[in-house]
Amino acid sequence: MRDLVSRYRGRMSSLAVVAFLGGLLEALFLVIVTGIAMALVGDESTIGPYLGQTVSTGVALTVAAVVLVARLAFNLVGVAISARLTADVTRDQRQVLSRAYLQASWAVQQAEPSGRLQELLTSFVTRVTNAVQTLTNAVTALLSLVAFLGTGLFLDPLSTGAVLVAMAVVGAVLKPVRLRIRARAAASARANLDFADSVSELGSLGLEMQTYGVQHRFTRTIDDLSREAAATQQRVQFLAGTLAPVYMVMAYAAVLAGVGVLSLVGFGDMAVIGAVMLLMLRSLSYGQQLAAASGTLTAAAPFLKGVRDTAQRYAAAPAGGGDRVPPSVTPLVATEVEFAYTADRPALSAASFRIDTGEVLGVIGPSGAGKSTLAQLVLGVREPTSGSLTASGVDLREVDRVWWSARVAFVAQEALLFTGTVAENIRFFREGIDDAALRRAATAANVLADIEALPRGFDAHLGERGSQLSGGQRQRLSIARALAGSPQLLVLDEPTSALDGQSEALIRATLRGLRGSVSIIIIAHRMSTLDICDRIMVIEHGTMTSIDTPAALRENSEFYRNALSVAGIS
Template structure:
């Protein structure tokens, strides 16, 4: 619960004191007004308030009006503080969670299920908001109840103590029910997370659903998810909803017991009895609110606990930053680099190689051979399980991640664009990137003519998922994004695999021009993409099976030779 309440004890304490003051004002009003009613009935001018203290009827009415005003003012202040407290806690939690995720390492982020962060930031934080509201309601109701019971004890100790003892006993009887609420809350949290991640996965299959005509099957799958989630939520809501009626029934029995106790004690002060019963009936509503808050907390707590676990995991997975300046990248050297995932599945085995400055290097190999992992290691997204990666003779793990990200950049196979303009997507939240730098990168990526043809120019919206741009334009935009900060090492993953002939020609022309100024690494299955490479490495089964010039490699490596033959290039 610390993720939501944390070090906010002072605010909760202020709400508790306010609620106690409000409860005391309400209790005093009930005592005064009930005794005033009996005084009017008995046609007397003086009323006994508490103990031997008495007031005139007019004075009692003035005090009653004053207590109403005080209680109203305190209640309004408490409502304002409570609403401000709840919204600020949720907003702060969302900021904290988003920051922790964004600064977590790539392996930690990649381990998340699809849609998990969105579910944590929406449903789970909403449940946290409900928990905070329940806590503040419980605190305010508890202290109001304490004030009322204190006043009731002062007026008639016997009956009040009977009710208090019974309320405590009945509250303990409801403990198993509250435990059931918490268990069902855990089930609902797990069902909600499964629903969100599964639905996100299904939503990404829109085109496939039409191609394979599986809308009915997808609808059935969604229906199963909805039913499972709804059942878990229904069981939770039912368990929550029966707490208050059961408590009310037991509390009414306690009132009957209190009345019996007063009768046995031969109490003859009818006005005192009326005041106590009026206070107890009012106290019952606070008791119901406490039980409702308690069950609500029990139901929401599993969501908050899961959120806390994920937040701790993100924080623990924050990527280490070596802080040392990168300077010149120079030659990139891998010394006996191995990498294994958390499931101990080894994907790279003692890879040793050197990529020289301003060299164009290709990477080929079968799917699952370790090419993507090798690229992630070069980018600094992952750290080797063994061995080291050096830039100009220095370990990159000791270098500043921010500077490394500007010196070493990447163009993925699939373009990922954000809502906004062409310029926004090239800049990609890097506010220090000037318009001159964007225009330079666009020229290098051979995208200038396309942008000049847009009526809006650089202000052209890219559309949902880049829908206002062609595939080739999207790929060259991503290339411009990578070039905007003048990198020294450019890594590309299948840069021409899905492009038309013209776009492929422009990309290849760009790479040839860039090779004069920077080191380029190209991951490719299409052999024609690699004819500009100085050397090509073959990665198979996590091992470096060959690293040589294209002509030499075609003679010495069976995989590369076969790939050339199958591509019609040999």
């Protein structure tokens, strides 16, 4: 918490000053009111002496009213500071997390469970915000308590000192409970993350769930996870909730003991003892707030740590890149490139090839052979474990990422669109792509006619994740997105695997029209998609076994011949 609020020192200092001054005003008000009450009971017209001075009850009433209004003003200022602080913390924590994640390497992003970032940005940040709100309340209570105790020490040092000792004892007694809360809260944080990850994963399997009729098993799994998360949360809330009432009972017991001692030894000045007792009783309410805040902050500690550690983990693995700008993307040359996700399991080894300007290279191989890994290496989102990839002689690890990203495009097997218009999906948050570029890209992707058939054309809203388009339309729109930036290198990963024959024919026509002007890498299982390729690379079990023209591969690659045979191509 200290690390979190360190950047808001000025605001916290202002809150502390306002809380302390407000506490002094409240203590002064209680002292004056007690004096007035005692004067009225004793049928006297003055109160005091305070600091050697006595004042009439009428003046005292006026001063009390002014002090009360000033206390309200300080309260409102404190509320405004607290509200601004918590709002800023919410915004800043979401910015820190989202920026760290979005600027992290693709390896880190891909390794994160689905739904993890959403859980962190919502429930975890909400817990952090609540913790900061609790902290501001605790600061107000603490400084008000200090003001009350200071006033009490001024009026009667002995009695107030005894109360301070009693409060210290109570705090020490409750320390084991706070430690227990922290341990339970850590378990609750883990349970919440597991619940979010599992729900996100199960939610993506809706079609399969309906097909196999296992809704009851899905329901049971989510119910079990919900019960576990709720049980850990209940234990944390129970322990945290016990702090305040236990503290209050023990503190009242201490006051009761103090009153008993005073009755035994005797005490003459009833106005002073009345004021001290009133101050101490009011102090107990602030002490109770501190006890409750202690429990809440202890329960929030794992969430604070989770947000901080996750942001640091993202920031520790930023996306790569340098500051060099090669003359062109091609020739793209791979020399003995190897990549391993784990040290004992290489995904790709000994890959050497060259892609020239305008060349179309196909990549085939069995599932899990390393084709998608090759695509990620070529795109520059992963770095080779050994070997090198160069663009016009410059190692990709040294190439400026902004320059590279503006000249390389990617079309995934599953066309992912976001909620928005056609134009917004093709632009994909990139500046400098005008309406003319949108039309050129849509024309090249053979999707312009489909767009113009929509009620508002490029301004048509596609619904959530492009749900209003067919699979073939979404894929061709994804190709238009890739072409809108006029790339020099286009990488397509299984672009037609889930499409019907007509949609595949349209995409093949698109790729044929790009041949010679854009360097293209096509990863495909459908051999019909590769009929425009100048050369084809064969990857088997993580090793590049062949790279040659289709005609030559018919002679020297058994895998290629078998693939043609399976596809029914003579």
